[in-house]
Amino acid sequence: MGDIFGKMWTDLKNLMDYQVNRQAVISSNLANQDTPGYKAKDISFDEHLKSRLALTRTNPNHRQTRAVSINYRTYTDPYERIGNDGNTVDLDREMMKIAQNNILYSSAVQIIEQKISGLQNVIRSIR
Amino acid sequence: MDLFTAMDISASGMRVQRTRMNVISSNIANAQTTRTQEGGPYKRKDVTLKAKTFEDALSGVEVDSITSDPTPGERIYNPSSPDADQEGYVTMPNVNTMEEMVNLLDASRSFEANTAAVKAQKDMATKALSIGRQ
Numbered sequence: 001m002g003d004i005f006g007k008m009w010t011d012l013k014n015l016m017d018y019q020v021n022r023q024a025v026i027s028s029n030l031a032n033q034d035t036p037g038y039k040a041k042d043i044s045f046d047e048h049l050k051s052r053l054a055l056t057r058t059n060p061n062h063r064q065t066r067a068v069s070i071n072y073r074t075y076t077d078p079y080e081r082i083g084n085d086g087n088t089v090d091l092d093r094e095m096m097k098i099a100q101n102n103i104l105y106s107s108a109v110q111i112i113e114q115k116i117s118g119l120q121n122v123i124r125s126i127r
Numbered sequence: 128m129d130l131f132t133a134m135d136i137s138a139s140g141m142r143v144q145r146t147r148m149n150v151i152s153s154n155i156a157n158a159q160t161t162r163t164q165e166g167g168p169y170k171r172k173d174v175t176l177k178a179k180t181f182e183d184a185l186s187g188v189e190v191d192s193i194t195s196d197p198t199p200g201e202r203i204y205n206p207s208s209p210d211a212d213q214e215g216y217v218t219m220p221n222v223n224t225m226e227e228m229v230n231l232l233d234a235s236r237s238f239e240a241n242t243a244a245v246k247a248q249k250d251m252a253t254k255a256l257s258i259g260r261q
Contacts (some may be wrong), residue, residue, distance in 0.1 A: 016255070023251065024133035024185050027244045031140030031188045033237055034147075035176045041184060074184035091240055098247045109254045116259055 004119060012108050018045050019105045021072055026097050029077075029089050037086040040077040040094070130248050132181060137244045139179065139187035144238040146190050147174050151231045158222040161210045168210075169220040170195040171227075196221055 025043050032038040081090045150172050160169040177191035198221045206215030 020130055020133070020251065023130065023244075023248055024136060027133045027136040027140070027241075027248070028181070028185045028187060030237075030240050030244050031136050031143070032176075032178050032186060033140075033240065034143075034233075035178050035188055038178050038186075043184065091236075095240070095243065098244060102247050102250060105251050106254055109258055112258050 008115070009112075012112055014045075016105060016108050018043075018072065019101050019108070022101050023098070025074070026094055026101065029094050030091075033087070033089040033091060033094075035087060038089065039087075040079070040089045041074055042077045042097075043072040043074050045072050130252050132185065133248050134245060136181060136185060136187045137241045137248070139189065140241040141238055141245075143174075143176055143188050143190055144234045144241065146193075147234040148231060148238075150174050150193060151227050151234065154222050155224060155227050155231075157220060158224055158227075160220055161208070161217060168200050168218050169222070170197070170200075171220065171222045172196070 022043055025041050029040045077088065077093075079088070079090060079093060081088050154171045157169040163169050172193050173196055174193055175191040176188055178186040179189040181187050200219045200221040202216045202218050204215055205211055205217045208217045211217050
């Protein structure tokens, strides 16, 4: 790890950004659960994650990339619900996604808090 | 794109469900109304919803139109009514109270789902604010 505000912070920030975006997508699914013909959507950033993991530094003099702009991939949720209005929003599924998203977001926040308290411990022990 | 966009979307969902509930209430309230401004018995109203684009992939929802149901109402024999025709039949509104109650329940559940989404967004924002607070 290069410095105290290393790559991990950026990654955690990106993860939280993704979860906020996903929350908005879930909200639009829930808002449109009675709209005829609406197709449930979801987003993923696995492509970004893959490319992120594939990045290797071939030379120690190379700068580590910091600011990464992420493009999330929005796709129609392949899960199909049987209905006669062409709407594919499944309430239980969306509620499950909300719970999942919330837990992951909390865990990201918790990791950041742990990191901050770790840094504070180090600072305190110098004095 | 932030949590407030998500809240706006949920708010649009809640607004639409509230409109649905208002329309259903007016249908139930007028289940026996045989005189209206347009003339004839009350016709039940129906809400049509439409997705409204917010940002690229996100869509809120809005009321597209409120339409009258053209199905003819039931004709009951009641010669003493001032609205009875020559044969003594009165045309009643085409409102089915059972159907309206089911729709009301559906609207109420959808409203609750949007409320749950707002609660999740609020929790996320509160958690983000707790970062760095020891």
